[in-house]
Amino acid sequence: MKKNKSTEPNQAIRVKDPLESLRGAYRLIRPIQSILGLLVIFVVAIVISPRARGDGSIIFLSEGNLTNILRQVSEIGIIALAMTFVILTAGIDLCVGSILALSASITAFLLVKWPDPTASSALSTGVHIAIAVSAALALSTFLGALNGATIAFMRLQPFIVTLAAMIGVRGLARWLTNNRNIDVGFAGATGETATLGADPGVVFANFFTKNMVIALFIGSAILFGFVLRYTVLGRYIRALGDNARASLYAGLPIKRVQIFVYALSGLMAGLAGVIHCAQNHQGSPNDGMAFELDAIAAVVIGGTSLSGGRGTIWGAVVGTLIMGVLRNMFRLKGVDSNVEMMCKAVIIILAVWIQRSRS
Amino acid sequence: MKRIDFLALGLSALPMAATLTSGCGKSEKTNDRKYLVVFSQCNNAEPYRAAQNALLENICAEYEDIQLEIMDAQQQNQNQIAQIETAITKQPDLLIVAPNERGPLTKIMGQAMDAGIPTICLERDILEPNYTTYIKCDNYEIGRMAGQFIADHLKAKYGQVKGKIVDLRGLLGVEGEINRHNGARSVLEQYDDVEFVQEAVADWLQSRARERMTEILSAQEQIDVVYGHNDPMAIGAYLAAKEVGREKEMIFVGVDGLGSEGGGIAKVMSGVLAATFIYPLCIDKAMEIGNQILRTPDFKPDKEYIMPSQIVTPENAEELYQKVTLQ
Structure with a gap:
C-alpha cells in the first residue's frame, strides 16, 4: 500500500492520506469498538465449537447453548451492575459473594424450615415466598448499607471495610445454617406428591425459569444504565469517583451517595443469592466463593477504571458476557479447567489493555 | 451446638482468642472426673463434616462426664496445627483429629502423642503412625463398588458393559478424590466399550456441578451414567439434566450417603440418585474406642480399624435412612 502511494504523483499534498484511511477504519469500527473483544471471542467460539452429531450444526450457536450462557452469567452480571456503581465512586465491594451465600441460605431456611413445616401452616404459598425473599433482600440491603455507613462515617477504606464484611458475613451465614446446605423444592423429584402445588419451595424454584433469570439480568441492566446516564444520582456517583474533594466542596451529598451504592450492592448480591x-x-x-473477584473482573474488562469516575453499565454487561462466552467455549471443548484459568488471566489483561489504549 | 460452632469459628478466626479460651477451658474443668475430649475438625463447612460434628455432639451428650470441644481448622493446615498445639497445652483426656492433609499434620500429632495424649486419627491418614489408633475409610474400595454398580447397570441396560460416562470430580489432589476416581476406573477400564466422554472438576459443589453439567449436556448427545464423586455433585448434574428434560436418559450415582433430608440417602429415596455409597462418619467408632481408652485402663486398641462402606439403592434406602439419620 505504501509503495502505491509513493508512486502517486501528487504525493506531497496527500501526505496525510494513510492516517486518513486509518481514521476511516477507526470510524467504521468505532460503534462496535466497545464490543470488539466480545465479537472476537464469539467468532473464535463459533470456529472451535464442536458440531452436533446429527445435523452437523454448531453447538455453540444453538439456542439452548446461547441462553445457557446468558443464564449462567446472570448472577455475576447482576452483581457486576451494582459493582460498577461502587467502583465508579472509587470504592470496591468484596463481600458480595458472602452476601449471596447468606441471602441464598436465608431464603432456603425461611422456605423450608419456617414456619415449622410439620405444624399446619397458616401462610399461603405466595405470602410465604414473598416473606422469604423480602427478608433475604432486606437483610442483604441492610448489610450493604452498614458497609456504606462504616465507610462514610468512620472514614475507613472500602477495601478494608468490605474485606471485614466478607469474612464476617460468611461466618454469619455458616453460623445461622450450622454449616449445612438446605435443600429447596425437591418434593417433586419423582413427581407427583399430593402437596406438590402447595410446597412453597417447589413453587419458588419453578418461578425462576431460565427466561425469568435472564429477564431479571437484562431488566436490571437497563435500569442501572438509565440511572447512571440520565439521572442526577448517576452524575453524583461519577463525580464522587472522579474527584471526591471537588464533590465535597460542591456540596454533593457524598455520605448519602456512598451509603446508597453499597446498600444497592448488597441488594443486588442478595437478589443474585x-x-x-x-x-x-x-x-x-x-x-x-470468589464471586466478588469474577464481578470485579467483569467490570474492569468492560473498561471501568478501578480508580473511579470512568466507566459504563454497558461495559459491565459486555465484560460479563466475555467471561461467560469464554467459559462456555472452553467447556464445550472439555478443556482442562486449569488451562481455562490461565487463558482467563491473559484475556483479562488483554481486554483491559485494549480499553486503555482506546482512551 | 450453635454456641460451640460459634466458639470454633471465633477460635479459628482469631488465633489470639484460641490461647485465651484455652486458659478458660482449663479453669472450668473443676470437676476432676470430667473427661475433656477435643475434636480437631479440618473443615466444618462441608456437609459430611457437619454431620460428623453433630453425631459426636449427640454421642457425647449422653455422657455427663465428657466435656467436648470441637475446633474448626477451616481447611487450613496452619490453623489445625495451631489448634492441636493449643489442645496439647490443655492436656485433654482424648484427642481426635480429622487431619486436613497428611504431610503437614504428621509432626504435630506426634507431639500430641509425645505429650501422652491418646490420639485418634480419623478417616484421613498421616505419613507416620503418630496415633493411638486410626479409624479408616477405604475410598478406593468405595470407588470400586461404584464402578461395579455402574458396570452392572450398563450390562442390564445393553446386555453388555458399554456406554458413555460423565465423571464429576471433587477438588483435585485430595486423597478421597483420587481414590474414588481410581477405584471406579479400575473396574470400568476393563471394558473397551465403556467411554468416559467427559470429565469435569466441580470441587465437590452442587452449584458448580450443575453449571458444568449444563455444558456437558450441550456437547454430549448421549450419556448413560453420571458418576459424581460426592452426592451434591451428582444432584447438581441431575438438576441440569432435568432442566433440559434429559434426566430419564441417564442415571446419577453419588458417594457419601448422608442421612437427614438434605443428604444423599433421601435423594435415592426420591429417585434423584440411582445409588450412593455410604462414606462412614467414623466418629461413632472413634468415640466407641475413645470411651474404652478413657474408662478401661488396660485397654489396648488395634492400630487400625477399617469402616466398611455400604451401597444405598432404592431397595434399602428407607431402612438406612432411619439408621443413619440422627434422632
Whole structure:
C-alpha cells in the first residue's frame, strides 16, 4: 500500500492520506469498538465449537447453548451492575459473594424450615415466598448499607471495610445454617406428591425459569444504565469517583451517595443469592466463593477504571458476557479447567489493555 | 451446638482468642472426673463434616462426664496445627483429629502423642503412625463398588458393559478424590466399550456441578451414567439434566450417603440418585474406642480399624435412612 502511494504523483499534498484511511477504519469500527473483544471471542467460539452429531450444526450457536450462557452469567452480571456503581465512586465491594451465600441460605431456611413445616401452616404459598425473599433482600440491603455507613462515617477504606464484611458475613451465614446446605423444592423429584402445588419451595424454584433469570439480568441492566446516564444520582456517583474533594466542596451529598451504592450492592448480591438458591434448589452457606473477584473482573474488562469516575453499565454487561462466552467455549471443548484459568488471566489483561489504549 | 460452632469459628478466626479460651477451658474443668475430649475438625463447612460434628455432639451428650470441644481448622493446615498445639497445652483426656492433609499434620500429632495424649486419627491418614489408633475409610474400595454398580447397570441396560460416562470430580489432589476416581476406573477400564466422554472438576459443589453439567449436556448427545464423586455433585448434574428434560436418559450415582433430608440417602429415596455409597462418619467408632481408652485402663486398641462402606439403592434406602439419620 505504501509503495502505491509513493508512486502517486501528487504525493506531497496527500501526505496525510494513510492516517486518513486509518481514521476511516477507526470510524467504521468505532460503534462496535466497545464490543470488539466480545465479537472476537464469539467468532473464535463459533470456529472451535464442536458440531452436533446429527445435523452437523454448531453447538455453540444453538439456542439452548446461547441462553445457557446468558443464564449462567446472570448472577455475576447482576452483581457486576451494582459493582460498577461502587467502583465508579472509587470504592470496591468484596463481600458480595458472602452476601449471596447468606441471602441464598436465608431464603432456603425461611422456605423450608419456617414456619415449622410439620405444624399446619397458616401462610399461603405466595405470602410465604414473598416473606422469604423480602427478608433475604432486606437483610442483604441492610448489610450493604452498614458497609456504606462504616465507610462514610468512620472514614475507613472500602477495601478494608468490605474485606471485614466478607469474612464476617460468611461466618454469619455458616453460623445461622450450622454449616449445612438446605435443600429447596425437591418434593417433586419423582413427581407427583399430593402437596406438590402447595410446597412453597417447589413453587419458588419453578418461578425462576431460565427466561425469568435472564429477564431479571437484562431488566436490571437497563435500569442501572438509565440511572447512571440520565439521572442526577448517576452524575453524583461519577463525580464522587472522579474527584471526591471537588464533590465535597460542591456540596454533593457524598455520605448519602456512598451509603446508597453499597446498600444497592448488597441488594443486588442478595437478589443474585435468591436466584442462586432457586436455580440450585439449595441454600448453601459455602457458595459464592470468589464471586466478588469474577464481578470485579467483569467490570474492569468492560473498561471501568478501578480508580473511579470512568466507566459504563454497558461495559459491565459486555465484560460479563466475555467471561461467560469464554467459559462456555472452553467447556464445550472439555478443556482442562486449569488451562481455562490461565487463558482467563491473559484475556483479562488483554481486554483491559485494549480499553486503555482506546482512551 | 450453635454456641460451640460459634466458639470454633471465633477460635479459628482469631488465633489470639484460641490461647485465651484455652486458659478458660482449663479453669472450668473443676470437676476432676470430667473427661475433656477435643475434636480437631479440618473443615466444618462441608456437609459430611457437619454431620460428623453433630453425631459426636449427640454421642457425647449422653455422657455427663465428657466435656467436648470441637475446633474448626477451616481447611487450613496452619490453623489445625495451631489448634492441636493449643489442645496439647490443655492436656485433654482424648484427642481426635480429622487431619486436613497428611504431610503437614504428621509432626504435630506426634507431639500430641509425645505429650501422652491418646490420639485418634480419623478417616484421613498421616505419613507416620503418630496415633493411638486410626479409624479408616477405604475410598478406593468405595470407588470400586461404584464402578461395579455402574458396570452392572450398563450390562442390564445393553446386555453388555458399554456406554458413555460423565465423571464429576471433587477438588483435585485430595486423597478421597483420587481414590474414588481410581477405584471406579479400575473396574470400568476393563471394558473397551465403556467411554468416559467427559470429565469435569466441580470441587465437590452442587452449584458448580450443575453449571458444568449444563455444558456437558450441550456437547454430549448421549450419556448413560453420571458418576459424581460426592452426592451434591451428582444432584447438581441431575438438576441440569432435568432442566433440559434429559434426566430419564441417564442415571446419577453419588458417594457419601448422608442421612437427614438434605443428604444423599433421601435423594435415592426420591429417585434423584440411582445409588450412593455410604462414606462412614467414623466418629461413632472413634468415640466407641475413645470411651474404652478413657474408662478401661488396660485397654489396648488395634492400630487400625477399617469402616466398611455400604451401597444405598432404592431397595434399602428407607431402612438406612432411619439408621443413619440422627434422632
